[in-house]
Amino acid sequence: MEITPSILHTADLFAGLSDTQLTALAAVGQVSVFHRGDIILKEGEQSTAVYVVLKGQVEVVSELTENTTSLIILGAGQSFGEMSLLDAGPRSATIRCLSPEASLLTFTRDDLLAFWDQESRVGYRMLFNIARDLAFKLRIRNLTNALPRGGGDL
Amino acid sequence: MIYKVSYVIVGGQHRGMVINQEEAPQVGHRVELDEQLCEIIEVQELVPPMGDFAYLHATCRLLEEEGISNQ
Secondary structure, X not given: OOOOHHHHOOOHHHOOOOHHHHHHHHHHOEEEEEEOOOEEEOOOOOOOOEEEEEEOOEEEEEOOOOOOEEEEEEOOOOEEOHHHHHHOOOOOOEEEEOOOXXXXXXXXXXXXXXXXXXXXXXXXXXXXXXXXXXXXXXXXXXXXXXXXXXXXXX | OEEEEEEXXXXXXXXXXXXXXXXXXXXXXXXXXXXXXXXXXXEEEEEEXXXXXXXXXXXXXXXXXXXXXXX
C-alpha cells in the first residue's frame, strides 16, 4: 500500500502537517498488514509503537476482568498506542484485527522521537493532536457512561 | 472537512465505533456498525472543529431488532 499525503491527511494524528512533512514522516513509519483475528498488540505487554489505521477496522479488547470484553471498534484514520508512546508504560488494552484485512502505519517510539527532535514543529503538532485525541476519547467516555447502558466504551 | 465520529448504540451491549469520514453523519441516516444496521438518532459536537477536522458524537439505535433491516 503506497502511503501518500492524501491518505495521511484523513488521520487526525497528522492534522496541520504539510504534504512535505507528511512525506518525510511516512518514510519513518512502516506499513503492516493484519488479518482478521490477528493480535496487533497485547494488554500488559511492554511495547511503545504507535499505530494509525489506514484501512480496515480493529477492535479494542480489555482483559482486565475474567471475561474478555470488546470495548470499541476503530476504523480508518484512528490511532492507538499513544499512551505507551508517552509514558512507556504497559499496554492498556489488546488490539485485534476485526476486518478481513487491515493496513496500519506503525511508528516505533525511538524513530518517532528522533524525528520529532529533528522536526520540532512536527513534534509539537503531533503531540498536540495526540492530546486532543485523548481529550476526545475522554469526552466519549463521559458521554457513554451517561447512557442507560451498553453505549460502548473507549 | 474530515469528520471524526464516535458512534454509540443505545439499549444494548453493542460496541461503538470511531471512524474518520468525509460526510457528516445526520439524524435519520443509516449506518452499519459492527455488522449491524443502525439509525442515527442524535448527533452532537463533541469538541469544536479545528482545521480540517470536526469532532462529532452520533447516537444510534439498532434497526434489526425492529425487523426493518431489509428495507
